[in-house]
Amino acid sequence: MTPHRSDTKLAAKDSAHEGGEYALTWEDFRTIQATLHEDAGIALDDSKVPLVYSRLAKRLRALGLENFRDYCGLILSQGGGDERQRMLAALTTNVTRFFREPHHFDHLRTRLLPKLIADAERGAPVRIWSAGCSTGQEPYSIALTILSLQPKAANLDLRILASDIDPNVLAVARAGQYPDDLVDEIPRDMRSRWMGRADARSARAGWQMGEDVRELVRFRELNLNGTWPMKRPFQIIFCRNVVIYFNEATQAKIWARFADSLTPAGSLFIGHSERVSGPATSRFGTDGLTTYRLGGA
Numbered sequence: 069m070t071p072h073r074s075d076t077k078l079a080a081k082d083s084a085h086e087g088g089e090y091a092l093t094w095e096d097f098r099t100i101q102a103t104l105h106e107d108a109g110i111a112l113d114d115s116k117v118p119l120v121y122s123r124l125a126k127r128l129r130a131l132g133l134e135n136f137r138d139y140c141g142l143i144l145s146q147g148g149g150d151e152r153q154r155m156l157a158a159l160t161t162n163v164t165r166f167f168r169e170p171h172h173f174d175h176l177r178t179r180l181l182p183k184l185i186a187d188a189e190r191g192a193p194v195r196i197w198s199a200g201c202s203t204g205q206e207p208y209s210i211a212l213t214i215l216s217l218q219p220k221a222a223n224l225d226l227r228i229l230a231s232d233i234d235p236n237v238l239a240v241a242r243a244g245q246y247p248d249d250l251v252d253e254i255p256r257d258m259r260s261r262w263m264g265r266a267d268a269r270s271a272r273a274g275w276q277m278g279e280d281v282r283e284l285v286r287f288r289e290l291n292l293n294g295t296w297p298m299k300r301p302f303q304i305i306f307c308r309n310v311v312i313y314f315n316e317a318t319q320a321k322i323w324a325r326f327a328d329s330l331t332p333a334g335s336l337f338i339g340h341s342e343r344v345s346g347p348a349t350s351r352f353g354t355d356g357l358t359t360y361r362l363g364g365a
């Protein structure tokens with residue numbers, strides 16, 4: 069049916085995205101914004117319309133849907149949980165690198181790990197958390213740094229919890245296989261000692277994390293804006309380039325929960341463009357660039 073002139077005008081006014089094969093109205097965009105905020109605490113502002121359109125148009129195509137209204141109907145339906153998960157994966161950024169922000173790993177190696185390894189050698193539990201670990205480069209960089217100081221670390225009660233909301237990135241992380249170009253940032257000596265060549269027939273042929281590295285890391289699906297089942301406090305938390313996508317109120321809550329989850333004088337590493345904010349600020353002292361210490365430096 070040809071729309072009336074007034075309908076066409078209304079459609080143009082309501083349209084959040086010009087052009088393209090699928091209609092995306094502001095109402096659809098608001099539904100997507102609200103769902104992402106409810107599920108993951110992520111705040112998408114209106115400038116993200118083109119990103120939402122381009123990333124989700126692929127989902128509409130795969131599902132054979134005709135417009136975003138039907139897509140929104142699907143994600144809000146009772147059986148829509150799987151697609152909500154796919155939407156989240158499509159709209160989040162998983163960019164990461166081995167030894168990203170190398171000064172954090174220098175700080176870890178020279179200032180924090182010597183004491184923590186000595187504690188673990190005396191039998192004390194040591195726990196490190198990589199929160200929002202994406203495809204695993206961050207927790208494996210922590211594990212490689214630990215092994216460079218204590219090659220038998222896997223025999224100690226020293227473990228890294230690596231968590232993310234997205235099961236797809238966790239599957240890659242668990243496999244621990246990375247193509248050649250991604251491992252360039254790993255120092256050669258570490259690579260040759262703790263990694264091996266991956267089976268050339270496997271999907272991500274290249275390098276494979278060795279047993280000692282993998283033994284140190286436990287991967288878990290966890291929404292930072294949900295409940296945290298962990299009982300033990302952490303001596304160190306890495307949460308880098310994750311909360312940047314949350315609004316201020318959500319960020320403030322997360323900083324406070326991290327402060328509650330650290331041991332006294334525990335350390336928090338955050339992304340280069342992030343700052344601890346809200347009431348928890350006074351509980352931390354700065355201890356170097358984007359590095360904080362509970363109770364002061």
Ligand SMILES: C[S@@+](CC[C@H](N)C(=O)[O-])C[C@H]1O[C@@H](n2cnc3c(N)ncnc32)[C@H](O)[C@@H]1O
Nearest residue numbers: 108161162163164200202233234291292308309
């Ligand atoms: C840009 S990556 C950061 C990876 C790594 N921390 C780094 O700095 O290289 C952000 C990760 O945060 C995850 N993420 C986003 N919202 C989350 C949430 N509510 N709970 C847990 N992880 C979340 C994403 O799935 C993504 O893998």
